[in-house]
Amino acid sequence: MSPRGWALVALAGLAVALVVAAALLIPWNRPPAPRADQLAALGDLPADQVAHSREFRAALRPGGYASLVVGLLIALALGLTPLGSRLVELAGRPFGGHWVAQAVLGGLAVVLVADLVTLPFSAWRQSVLTRYGLSTNGWAGWLVDLLKSYAVSAVIGAVALLGFYAVIRLAPRWWWAFGAAGAAGLVVLLSFVLPVLVEPVFNRFTPMEQGPLRTELMAMAARDGVPVRDVLVADASRRTRAVNAYVSGIGPTRRVVVYDTLLREAPPAEVTAVVAHELGHARDRDVTVGTLTGALGAAAAVVALYLIGSWAPLLRLAGVDSVAEPRAFPLLVALVTVVGLVAAPVQALISRRVEARADAHALALTDDPSAFESMQRRLATINLADPDPPRWEYLYSATHPSTVERMAAARAYAREAGR
Numbered sequence: 001m002s003p004r005g006w007a008l009v010a011l012a013g014l015a016v017a018l019v020v021a022a023a024l025l026i027p028w029n030r031p032p033a034p035r036a037d038q039l040a041a042l043g044d045l046p047a048d049q050v051a052h053s054r055e056f057r058a059a060l061r062p063g064g065y066a067s068l069v070v071g072l073l074i075a076l077a078l079g080l081t082p083l084g085s086r087l088v089e090l091a092g093r094p095f096g097g098h099w100v101a102q103a104v105l106g107g108l109a110v111v112l113v114a115d116l117v118t119l120p121f122s123a124w125r126q127s128v129l130t131r132y133g134l135s136t137n138g139w140a141g142w143l144v145d146l147l148k149s150y151a152v153s154a155v156i157g158a159v160a161l162l163g164f165y166a167v168i169r170l171a172p173r174w175w176w177a178f179g180a181a182g183a184a185g186l187v188v189l190l191s192f193v194l195p196v197l198v199e200p201v202f203n204r205f206t207p208m209e210q211g212p213l214r215t216e217l218m219a220m221a222a223r224d225g226v227p228v229r230d231v232l233v234a235d236a237s238r239r240t241r242a243v244n245a246y247v248s249g250i251g252p253t254r255r256v257v258v259y260d261t262l263l264r265e266a267p268p269a270e271v272t273a274v275v276a277h278e279l280g281h282a283r284d285r286d287v288t289v290g291t292l293t294g295a296l297g298a299a300a301a302v303v304a305l306y307l308i309g310s311w312a313p314l315l316r317l318a319g320v321d322s323v324a325e326p327r328a329f330p331l332l333v334a335l336v337t338v339v340g341l342v343a344a345p346v347q348a349l350i351s352r353r354v355e356a357r358a359d360a361h362a363l364a365l366t367d368d369p370s371a372f373e374s375m376q377r378r379l380a381t382i383n384l385a386d387p388d389p390p391r392w393e394y395l396y397s398a399t400h401p402s403t404v405e406r407m408a409a410a411r412a413y414a415r416e417a418g419r
Helices: 003-024 036-043 045-079 081-093 099-131 136-171 175-202 212-224 259-264 268-283 286-309 310-316 326-366 368-383 391-397 401-417
Strands: 205-207 232-234 243-246 255-259
Touching: 003 175, 003 286, 045 081, 045 099, 045 326, 045 391, 081 099, 081 310, 081 326, 081 368, 081 401, 099 136, 099 326, 136 175, 136 205, 175 205, 175 243, 175 286, 212 259, 212 268, 212 326, 232 259, 232 268, 243 286, 255 259, 255 268, 255 391, 259 268, 268 286, 286 310, 286 326, 310 326, 310 391, 326 391, 368 401
Parallel strands: 232 255
Antiparallel strands: 205 232, 243 255
């Protein structure tokens, strides 16, 4: 069988594995959150608060979707015309057109152009966040964070690009197989490395100070059977007023992170409810599951790019002879961008199901639906979240249940518990 034939078999196998993993590991059945309870919860929220939050979201929406459209158009313009391949050539020219220069510098140049074109939309978003009082960063801090982000992306991107095209040169007929394995391995590696090496670039983390709250949180984690390395506090207040918490890392790098703004704004019972939600992610190994599905998806994407990128009409549009040459990198970016936009609703749906399961875990672990509901109300108020967003936007991009869904879930739990 030819390498292309084996690639088709591999892609089919990876697709089946991805579907099976999603079917078995993703909680497709969500906890009850009756629409009647959602509407009642919406009615209980202050009307002026709801109007202000919706005004804020409406102010963000044009720039957010314009950025998506412009980013797509730039990716298509660079990938489906000779512009991208010429940019790669230009980046490698000072080094005699060497393949390493084209692969690394040319690839980073393509990504940088896309970032710079959409940069005005990022600045516009920052201006909206500042106007509505959510951002405390200032323009200097925003620029520093932007440059840090570019630097981190450049390092990771350079390593990935060099590895990818080195594999192509070493195994020109079977690079897709080694590339798929490498992409999957990179996803796993980043799951371990990002919390330890990258997150501290943007925030300072300190252990939560000793006291009743920390004692309760660690006792709750032990009671839940979740091995947590530590509960850390992030200095989020230096850039935002938003409150949040999250879990990251796998195994020895797993930790629960709480924003200092959350500790400042919420009473202990509500902080406990948020951390119980994060423990739900750890208990159900959501980071591990996400890493597994991400690794399978990355491997499948490499094989699919090999197959689709070999289509002659696409190569002619891009002005290249083979998808394996560095000059074809803009074509790969265009294909990945299109697939990402198409797959966004599915990814959002999966995320909402996972978050709803973590909410149910928090309710069961704390047995305090009142604190959970008040926490959701506080999150929506401080973060200026639309408690009941437009259906089309919710289905396309919402990664969490809406505020009224989460409040309704708490009320349904309270009824079942006889509260």
